[in-house]
Amino acid sequence: MPAARPWTVGALVRYGARRFRKAGLAFGHGTASASDEAAWLVLHALNLLPDAAASGAGLPVDPRGARRALALFERRVRSRKPAAYLTGEAWLGDFRFRVDERVVVPRSHIAGLLREHLAPWVAGRRAIRTALDLCTGSGCLAVLLAHSYPRARIDATDISPAALAVARANVRDYRLGRRIRLLRSDLFSALRGQHYDLIVSNPPYVTTAAMRRLPREYRHEPRRALAGGRDGLDVVRRILSDAAAHLNPGGMLVVEVGAERRSLERAFPRVPFTWPETAAGDSVFVLGREQLPRPTRRRPDRV
Numbered sequence: 596m597p598a599a600r601p602w603t604v605g606a607l608v609r610y611g612a613r614r615f616r617k618a619g620l621a622f623g624h625g626t627a628s629a630s631d632e633a634a635w636l637v638l639h640a641l642n643l644l645p646d647a648a649a650s651g652a653g654l655p656v657d658p659r660g661a662r663r664a665l666a667l668f669e670r671r672v673r674s675r676k677p678a679a680y681l682t683g684e685a686w687l688g689d690f691r692f693r694v695d696e697r698v699v700v701p702r703s704h705i706a707g708l709l710r711e712h713l714a715p716w717v718a719g720r721r722a723i724r725t726a727l728d729l730c731t732g733s734g735c736l737a738v739l740l741a742h743s744y745p746r747a748r749i750d751a752t753d754i755s756p757a758a759l760a761v762a763r764a765n766v767r768d769y770r771l772g773r774r775i776r777l778l779r780s781d782l783f784s785a786l787r788g789q790h791y792d793l794i795v796s797n798p799p800y801v802t803t804a805a806m807r808r809l810p811r812e813y814r815h816e817p818r819r820a821l822a823g824g825r826d827g828l829d830v831v832r833r834i835l836s837d838a839a840a841h842l843n844p845g846g847m848l849v850v851e852v853g854a855e856r857r858s859l860e861r862a863f864p865r866v867p868f869t870w871p872e873t874a875a876g877d878s879v880f881v882l883g884r885e886q887l888p889r890p891t892r893r894r895p896d897r898v
């Protein structure tokens with residue numbers, strides 16, 4: 596390991612990026628390139644703030660710090676774990692979340708829309724009094740909802756008790772225990788009689804064929820968080836069928852579906868989905884309660 600040579604922050608990042616490219620790593624868990632991934636690990640190893648990768652590239656690094664960064668590079672290459680699982684944290688904009696392998700690494704494109712308070716679909720920050728984050732995982736979107744809408748009380752649900760334990764830690768970090776209620780629920784099953792001004796969800800939506808092709812990095816994430824069935828829409832269909840019964844008049848549903856826009860529009864040709872621009876193009880739809888399919892009559896699902 597070349598720890599003995601004199602390192603700077605920038606030289607470590609360049610070394611890591613070369614190592615990652617040579618090893619053929621996959622990215623997409625909060626970074627999009629070998630350089631960004633290497634920078635993240637270097638900053639973590641040296642306990643530096645995110646903007647130091649650019650502004651502090653020339654800073655010298657002592658041998659112990661260099662050894663920590665180089666050891667993280669090796670773990671990244673050998674384990675193929677996304678950087679977030681090695682550092683135990685992930686970022687959505689300025690918000691830091693604890694993560695581990697009980698939850699997917701936060702990267703939802705709903706986060707960018709919440710930064711703009713879902714304008715123009717939601718009339719201002721004070722318009723939302725009740726909100727639901729279905730499939731909350733780490734609780735990241737529930738925390739962002741609480742910051743976007745300061746008057747809102749939020750329910751956040753997940754089918755996985757292990758994911759809810761991570762969400763609980765994040766809610767605690769942000770001191771939001773009084774505004775965010777975490778519940779174990781198979782979609783709406785534990786929410787009988789509850790109504791919301793806004794429902795958001797980043798559910799599992801990866802098709803069975805795409806699941807088979809996933810790079811190793813994604814196989815460290817909980818399968819149940821990703822797998823959406825043959826056409827990716829198993830969970831999305833259930834959300835569409837039951838959401839209207841849980842929205843107040845004028846309420847909005849916001850759901851992420853990854854690359855499945857065409858399948859969804861083919862499956863629901865009469866539903867007037869709106870696709871706001873996100874960093875990933877058209878991966879999130881917005882629907883008003885009145886535009887949703889009529890609720891179906893069937894027995895509620897059990898956890």
Ligand SMILES: C[S@@+](CC[C@H](N)C(=O)[O-])C[C@H]1O[C@@H](n2cnc3c(N)ncnc32)[C@H](O)[C@@H]1O
Binds near residue numbers: 732819830
């Ligand atoms: C793609 S992850 C999203 C996590 C988080 N909202 C985010 O954006 O990072 C999907 C989550 O849905 C949960 N999930 C899967 N099926 C579910 C179901 N039927 N009811 C509730 N949650 C479910 C998984 O446990 C997982 O935490």
